Amino acid sequence: MDTRIDLRSDTVSKPSERMRNAMATAEVGDDWYGDDPTVNELQDRVADLTGKAAAIYLPTGTMCNQVAMHAFVRAGHFVICEATAHAGRTEVNSAAVLSGIAFRYVAAPSRGLLTAGQVAVALEPDHYDVSVVDLVTIENTHQVGGGSVLNVAGVRDIAAACAARNVPLYMDGARIFNACAVEGVPVSDYAGPVTALMFCLSKGLGAPIGSVLAGEVEFIREARRLKVLFGGAWRQAGIMAAAGLIALVDGPQRLHEDHANARALAAGVADLLPGSVDVNEVETNIVFADVSTTGHSAQEWASVLAAEGVLVTMVGGRIRMLTHVGIGAADIQVALAAWHRAAKVIG
Ligand SMILES: Cc1ncc(COP(=O)(O)O)c(C=O)c1O
Structure with missing residues (x-):
């Protein structure tokens, strides 16, 4: 699996x-x-x-x-x-x-x-x-x-x-x-x-x-x-x-779940890396994180996150994450734990 x-x-x-x-x-x-x-x-x-x-x-x-x-x-x-x-x-x-x-x-x-x-x-x-x-x-x-x-x-x-x-x-x-x-x-x-x-x-x-x-x-x-x-x-x-x-x-009747999960994800990443995400801008299922203030590129973060079990994409130098029907609220917590581990690895 x-x-x-x-x-x-x-x-x-x-x-x-x-x-x-x-x-x-x-x-x-x-x-x-x-x-x-x-x-x-x-x-x-x-x-x-x-x-x-x-x-x-x-x-x-x-x-x-x-x-x-x-x-x-x-x-x-x-x-x-x-x-x-x-x-x-x-x-x-x-x-x-x-x-x-x-x-x-x-x-x-x-x-x-x-x-x-x-x-x-x-x-x-x-x-x-x-x-x-x-x-x-x-x-x-x-x-x-x-x-x-x-x-x-x-x-x-x-x-x-x-x-x-x-x-x-x-x-x-x-x-x-x-x-x-x-x-x-x-x-x-x-x-x-x-x-x-x-x-x-x-x-x-x-x-x-x-x-x-x-x-x-x-x-x-x-x-x-x-x-x-x-x-x-x-x-x-x-x-x-x-x-x-x-x-x-x-599909349409469950999209609010994706939106709530995206907001929870955004809030968690914003807690870990203040200034990287504006939670108020997350209206739907897409979250962008600007990791440039960490001194490490989106590419570096994406590689470490992948090693920790979370797959993301990079768009315009930012990390992009989307929630969807395959992602539940518990998965967001797992993803955030991976973000925390990645932050330690990246130092
Ligand atoms: C806004 C928007 N329009 C069009 C497309 C293209 O859709 P498809 O991947 O099915 O070709 C995408 C794909 O991500 C999209 O985000």
Whole structure:
């Protein structure tokens, strides 16, 4: 049995018994032909939940973002996104190769949260009529921002700024259900103001694979063409979609546990290394620790923590830890004990 505490991402969780059973008995067809009943059920369910006209099930969040950007943005035109957004940074090379897209980065005043005012300024037409913006994207919750939550009013304000320039608004909602849990709103409240959105079943919701893109009928029709074009026609995908359907029921209702565990983790690390974590900024399931004041790098800490049985990642020179369905409150105490041992080793 694996005794490590794996905090590298919320993607590392294993499927539940209920998911495995549903996968074993799933009715399947060939999704290329659109006749996998379980995939179709998942897509209908997501359209229903988000209030969008249609949805499409794709293998990854990255593919959702790439398909959406390809559909909305002409090669050589711009996408406005926050300066550290996944779609514009981690995926910058994918967007370059697949779609010839350029990004206009806007640094948010705090924690990755763009404001409507910033978007309005970024959308002002180019005086020389050379640069054209085809899309604005927002990320919610914002990963590098520390799992920060943009509330529904904030999304509506940004949508109004986009509507004023007739530019569509896309939401990378990889972890939108974490935002819903914090704000106490249904996902349709977040989906309503945006032109299209995606969310991942494979992150906080606990499914092994899969993300869903939702929007207007013609957009989803084009997304299906692009899914095939990009090699994502995954045949009897109903086996995975069956787990996704369970994730939609079981996932959202327990996210508050991940958030409480993240706060406990943050508080423990802040106690050990004062100033490394601002506990008040931990709203969801992501904790960043700035260990630079210890005189040792994030890489050194990550190696020693791994030796002590706790796996973390490094992002932008900081330690990143995510809570998820595979981590209970007791695991947080085990992880914190490892942090204390690591501090002694590092000296
Ligand atoms: C905010 C955000 N968007 C998109 C993605 C991409 O999702 P995937 O790993 O399923 O491709 C990630 C992955 O971590 C993410 O954090």
